Amino acid sequence: MDSATSVTLQPIVLMGVSGSGKSTVGESLAAASGRIFIDGDDLHPAANKEKMAAGIPLTDDDRWPWLLRIGERLAVGDGVIIACSSLKRTYRELLREYAPDAYFALLSGTRELLAERLAGRHHEYMPTTLLDSQLATLEPLGADERGGVFDIARPVGELVAEIRDALAADQPVDIAAPAPGDIICE
Numbered sequence: 001m002d003s004a005t006s007v008t009l010q011p012i013v014l015m016g017v018s019g020s021g022k023s024t025v026g027e028s029l030a031a032a033s034g035r036i037f038i039d040g041d042d043l044h045p046a047a048n049k050e051k052m053a054a055g056i057p058l059t060d061d062d063r064w065p066w067l068l069r070i071g072e073r074l075a076v077g078d079g080v081i082i083a084c085s086s087l088k089r090t091y092r093e094l095l096r097e098y099a100p101d102a103y104f105a106l107l108s109g110t111r112e113l114l115a116e117r118l119a120g121r122h123h124e125y126m127p128t129t130l131l132d133s134q135l136a137t138l139e140p141l142g143a144d145e146r147g148g149v150f151d152i153a154r155p156v157g158e159l160v161a162e163i164r165d166a167l168a169a170d171q172p173v174d175i176a177a178p179a180p181g182d183i184i185c186e
């Protein structure tokens with residue numbers, strides 16, 4: 001008889017400031033692990049995109065509706081990988097209300113490297129001038145927050161491997177407890 005345990009895939013949030021590689025690493029990680037990737041950029045209300053395009057940083061009130069959309073997607077329970085800057089701890093706390101087992105992979109690097117990466121890419125709406133406000137807003141992961149910090153100076157393939165290894169080494173909630181009514185095999 002099959003084991004009664006059911007396996008759930010924990011969602012992964014690629015977090016960090018603009019240009020840290022959330023979309024690039026997230027897409028690669030999803031391809032390597034057979035998961036769905038969603039870019040949080042695509043879930044911003046149009047007003048947020050217009051504001052950022054005008055070079056104005058978002059406020060908390062701008063971000064809450066966006067974070068709610070992301071939380072709802074995380075809550076589906078299919079192990080989705082989402083790129084979402086998640087700059088403040090309060091934002092991550094909101095996302096954890098939807099997905100308590102979410103793993104936050106913080107992509108971290110120097111301002112110099114971030115500026116270089118931003119200068120080398122084209123983005124639908126995000127100007128490079130918002131980098132400093134993003135860095136000022138970023139609150140690093142607390143020791144009690146589930147996740148890890150990854151160095152963006154590493155090649156994408158290495159980052160993907162490092163995140164997969166870190167997740168594999170930290171999966172206390174990967175195997176869900178038997179649900180009521182499950183038949184337990186001795």
Ligand SMILES: Nc1ncnc2c1ncn2[C@@H]1O[C@H](COP(=O)(O)OP(=O)(O)O)[C@@H](O)[C@H]1O
Nearest residue numbers: 018019020021022023024117121152154155156
């Ligand atoms: N680890 C990396 N090594 C080299 N280039 C990278 C790396 N990660 C991202 N990039 C490049 O840096 C730029 C910013 O990455 P992107 O994924 O758009 O960041 P974000 O989604 O966080 O804004 C892109 O041009 C991307 O190709």
Ligand SMILES: O=C(O)[C@H](O)[C@@H](O)[C@H](O)[C@H](O)COP(=O)(O)O
Nearest residue numbers: 017018019023041058063085126
């Ligand atoms: O909370 C925010 O201020 C935004 O979400 C921001 O953090 C995000 O970076 C933009 O959506 C641009 O997208 P990129 O991160 O892909 O540049």
